[in-house]
Amino acid sequence: MNRLLLNTAALIRLEAQVRLNGTFQHRLTAENPRRSVLATVAIEQCTQGLHVTVTHNGTRNSLGVTLDNQRSDNGARVARFIESTVNGDTASGVPDVDEYLLVSDLELMLRTAIRCGRGTYWLPAHELEPELRISRHPRGSYDVQLRIDDAAVQFTLPADSKRAYSVLADHLRRFLQDYRAALSAAA
Incomplete structure (x- = not known):
């Protein structure tokens, strides 16, 4: 053969x-x-x-x-x-x-979410698993929601996928930092 x-x-x-x-x-x-x-x-x-x-x-x-x-x-x-x-x-x-x-699993998942432009993704972020919901806006931008338990943040990403990834990664980093700080303050 x-x-x-x-x-x-x-x-x-x-x-x-x-x-x-x-x-x-x-x-x-x-x-x-x-x-x-x-x-x-x-x-x-x-x-x-x-x-x-x-x-x-x-x-x-x-x-x-x-x-x-x-x-x-x-x-x-x-x-x-x-x-x-x-x-x-x-x-x-x-x-x-x-x-x-x-390439980290997190970077790959964020880039995949932007490329697909829609869906729900559970992100690998150490002990936390934030939920990412993304949808494509009719004008090309992306509507995004990040959620962990009762904490959530919503924002819009630019239409350019390179800029969208950069903004999304930065928002996720800050969201996780703020969430961990809130957990520490409550403890």
């Missing part, structure tokens, strides 16, 4: 796609026996790294990897990750040691 591989056009597209946020479709093919698989690749640009998730064959199971966004060979690394994932191999040699530390 031949391995499923990306074609040359997909490799060229990946070189550009690793610098973008979004979800991309790639078809991998094998010659003998002739078959193909459609893979969905989601790329999220973060502060120090990029997070790549691959889903294939309509499965709900997806595998993700975090890569250093400063490397010039990320297109080839993502291609290896896609091919390894679809063929059921381990993606050895794709991420370097400790690259996964470049």
Whole structure:
């Protein structure tokens, strides 16, 4: 059985796609026996790294990897990750040691919430799990509510996703600080 591989056009597209946020479709093919698989690749640009998730064959199971966004060979690394994932191999040699530390779960979840523009998310913030509700305003901005127990704050984020992430991360940081200070004062 031949391995499923990306074609040359997909490799060229990946070189550009690793610098973008979004979800991309790639078809991998094998010659003998002739078959193909459609893979969905989601790329999220973060502060120090990029997070790549691959889903294939309509499965709900997806595998993700975090890569250093400063490397010039990320297109080839993502291609290896896609091919390894679809063929059921381990993606050895794709991420370097400790690259996964470049993107926190919290940053990834905040960026995902902004990209999706709607929904409810429970954020990993140490011992606290604040709830984030986000919806896209018709003019492009975002309406946001952060909540822990009975404490809540509402605000609007700008339409620009980079600025929106920065403002959201800052509001969350201050909200958690104020919540912890209130708990300490009540104790």
